[in-house]
Amino acid sequence: MPPTNADHRLDPEEIFAGLDFNRLTAVVVAVSGGSDSLALLFLLDDLRRSRVAFPRIVAITVDHGLRAESAEEALYVADLCKAAGLDHHIVNWAEAKPATGLSAKAREARYRLLRDAAGEAETDVILTGHTLDDQNETFMMRAARGGERGLAGMARFTLLERETWLVRPLLGIRREDLRGYLRARGIVWRDDPSNANPQSERVQVRTALQEQGSGDIPARVARKGAQRLAVNGEAATLLLGHVTVTDGVRAEVNTAGFDQYGDAAQRLAMGVLLAAMGGLSFLPSVQECGKAVRHLTGADGPRRMSLGRCIIQRVKTGVTIYREMRSIPDAVIAPGCAMVWDGRYRVSNGAPIALRIRAAGDDGVVFLQEGGCGNVHRASISSSPALVVEGRIVAVPAGPHHGNVPAGVEVTRHVALFDHILSGYDENLAASVAKLFGLQDYKRFSVNQIDKN
Incomplete structure (x- = not known):
């Protein structure tokens, strides 16, 4: 059934702008059976029908095997795809489920299975149905935990394992608008009962937002995104202008002119160096990064200190940073x-x-x-x-x-900070690290990161 006037606000050309479908032979869409992912799938199919040539759409449903209903929901998606003439595959998370950290492990498994599916489809693009509602919820949860960088929210695109793009075309669209689109198409979605679990942090935040409204959260996310990009750019310039990496295991930081950069850029640059030299997949805390900067400028502590699995040794021109001899695997x-x-x-x-x-x-x-x-x-x-x-x-x-x-x-x-998951916000920052270490540059993607809503 073609779209009706009721869903005229959802323009597939606008939603998928920035994606170069001409270079692709296939595109993978993650489809759970919920409203967001089903709307994503059929909006993409609308775009396909409007064009003379278009890559093959491959819908993938990941069955984590965590709920009794999940297998039937996957089959329901399969039936919808069959009726629409779309390729569909069910992939199962067949490994033993962990006793702790289940949500994080399930997400990791989902992305791994989606990457595998993309490889089989010979594509490097996976589309997911994250919405404006998801973005608002993410902002609220991260704001409660503190920190600035995370307040930029989810990036419109993310590079997984240096190879596969995870793209979120619906970040500027409300879930209710997507459901209106599905209703107009006569497409029924399946609700995941875990989305109603009152013990879930996300469900609690979602309920609060439904009661209070999102207010200016989208505008705040956009501002934080712009700030993150600006600080990243300044930190990248700092790294390339003041750091030399030898043999991939030793960084020399020159302090001459270091103070011409903003405090946030100084802290970020030092955090990136500590993570890269120490093999960390996350940035040290703002407090730790500030401590490293103070040590660099000679204003704090002894000449030699341990931080972020690294030794920071103060020398005449700045500091030398290298991995400390502790907790190194054999x-x-x-x-x-x-x-x-x-x-x-x-x-x-x-x-x-x-x-x-x-x-x-x-x-x-x-x-x-x-x-x-x-x-x-x-x-x-x-x-x-x-x-x-x-x-x-x-x-x-x-x-x-x-x-x-x-x-x-x-x-x-390997740079654990960026090689596993590289947020689109951090493209330039990662590129500066690749250049410092003499590594192959990361893939680049042309999508505006700042939410226009």
């Missing part, structure tokens, strides 16, 4: 397997032998020196990775003339 990677080691290196073992990876330590420093590296920064090399085969170090990838990495083994620098 792991064995079986043939055909891969892992991210210490949040800093991605190691893929395509060799026919088991590979051990551990901190290089003093014997790694000796290995490099005996290999012809005379001037070795002992502390940073000691906490860098060493590849061990049959009890013998064969390579220290962070050092120059590092030895022979076994054939079939790949070792690349």
Whole structure:
């Protein structure tokens, strides 16, 4: 059934503006059976019908297996897609469910399964149905926890694992408008009963917003988004102008002219460096970043301090930052397997032998020196990775003339802060880090991050 005048406010051309469908052969849509994702799917189908050429739409329903009704809901979506002539696949989270942190693990599994589905469909774009209501709720929950960066809300696009775009075209649209669109189309949605659980923080916030209204939250989100982009840009300039990274394991920060940047940019730049050098997937707290800045400028504490799994050593021109020798994993990677080691290196073992990876330590420093590296920064090399085969170090990838990495083994620098999930707000900031570390740049996407509503 085609759209009627009742849903004239929802213009697919406007909703999906910024997405270059011409370059795609397929696009994945995450569809749970709820109103938001079903509206997303059929609005995209409306766009497809209005164009001569369009990529194949692949609807994916992730069944987490957490509710008795979930299998039937997935089949309901399958029937809707079949009637509309759309491809649909059900993927199951078949792993054992964790006793704690279930929501976070389920979200992680959902994104992994969606990425896998995108790979099978030979596309790098996944669309999800997050709405303006979701954005308002997210703002309220983050405001209650404190902090500034999170108040920018969900980005319109996010890069997953450096490869796949997660795009949220409906962030500026109210859920009730989407439901009006579905009613006009005669499409029934399924409500998830967990969305009515009064113990859920999101449900409590949703109820409060329904009673009180959202007020100026969208405008506040837009302002915070603009502020985040501005501070990111300033921090990126600071990093590229004042930081040198050697061998991926040691950062030198020059203080000359450092104070010309705003306090927020200084703190962010130091936080990004600590996360990258320490293998963290999150920024240190604002307080910790401020402490690092004070230490950098010589206004706080001793010459040497530990923060964010890093050592910050004050020198004449600024500070040197490197990973401290604490809580560094010692792991064995079986043939055909891969892992991210210490949040800093991605190691893929395509060799026919088991590979051990551990901190290089003093014997790694000796290995490099005996290999012809005379001037070795002992502390940073000691906490860098060493590849061990049959009890013998064969390579220290962070050092120059590092030895022979076994054939079939790949070792690349990993930035946990951005490589797993990169918010569209942070594109320029991540690009500056990639340049500092001599890494391949992140994919870039052209969508305006500032909400126009």
